[in-house]
Amino acid sequence: AVRRRRSTGSHGREAVSRQADLAGLDVGLVQSDGRVLGTDVAERVSEYSTGPVHGGRIDSLGLDENGSPVIVEYKRGTDAGVVAQGLFYLAWLMDHRAEVERLVRDRLGVTAASRVLWSGPRLICIAGDFTRYDVHAVREHRRSIDLVRYRLFGSDLFGLETVATASGGMQGFRRVRRSPAAQAADLQGAAMVKLAGAVDEVLLGLGEGVSRVERKQYRAYQRLRNFACLCRPQRSKLLVYLKVDPAEVDLVPGFTRDVTGLGHHGTGNLEVQLRTERDLERTQDLFRLSYAAA
Template structure:
């Protein structure tokens, strides 16, 4: 599909660095699994996980939103890694307890109780994909990402998000049996983001739509995902998480900007690096009036560029 070239500029000339991909699938898998959180914002859970139907999932993880992630690595150009991944994703949705037990073993009981099943993801990683892969993903109503990688020498790794689909309607997939467990989103302990949005007045809706339009316009790679308790905007990783406070007429947004690098303004920006909150990001931005969006734009863009 697309081709990215990398050049070294120096001494008055330009030299192209030739990108390569590994022919051995396992070496790619090992590289990603050892650095999964830094590369994709996903916490590693298991490698070569054997399913009850005799399959073998390449990598299982939990993303920064607490959603299950299946990673499959494409070795051969004719390998149908997308269909294979969808097969495992369907298995996962039918065996949620197995996944939660794995999370509990690796990350603890609290993490297992708060797994968010509203947006499970399939990430396919390969040296390249073809136009048929691109077309197929766009026809499938699932959360799927195609990520191409290139190595430039021993020290440089490039990731290119080629295609990403996001299905908002999957917020309704949480079953009553899942929601009845203590601590799970949807159990009644917290209102879901869908319920909260029903309480927004016209002015708040207009402010959110303006905010949403700005973030989606930052790039073609921006994805919007409505989770159980907040709305995440991401590229490969989250760059903004949005919540609402209808009674106070506030939109809260958490972005990945170092709070110590900006001048904090009471009532507008706050350092939440040591405070518990939903979503990801150490800088909280509060939007209470339309003009606050313009003030927030440089911070949102910075977070986008860093994600």
């Protein structure tokens, strides 16, 4: 899906897509608004130096909503070396965990540093376009990589369109590690575990490029950013949090709830309570709405 964001006032004319020239102002626009990539401004640094040995400078280094370390690289036009450069920095990241955790600790505190999800590092490459070799390389790689095409619409809008996505290490992580639902099966009831499996199938089937990230208390489903978080099954219900504006939904007591400003596991301001397969059927439109917005 194409993402569009207004950078200046609208001039009331039809916007025509064109390949972006990633001038400093345009890169700064993406860097300054972490919501575009699912990262918070406080959790990201720009132009981070990798030191004299590596001699590089990472365009953006930060954490996503689930605590996974993320590297974002920006390129003008089509650059055949963007994926290779990003993987070079990703290798540096994994070899310098202590340095990254120290950076997180200094900016966000000890708790955030202890929760960095090293099993799911991510690379996001943003460019005017990519070659077919880039796309093929990403799909063959074991890391989590997103190729995102950057477009301008007139002079006051820009869009981000995902070209290719590979879940990489996240897929391996999911196969090896038992899910929270499976771990809780004995105590929390087979019915809710079965329902959690059905929810998982529906969310993964919403479209291409869906990644699943396991955390201790919830499972996140994301494209570039989270669109749904499934919490561990309770005895009689499942809680799913969606990136849907509660003000745009007819809230039903016992089924949907506005949790804006309330603490909960995962991300999203709309809480959905599922108890039966019928509840899951009722939630399909909300799932699709959240997926489309991610």
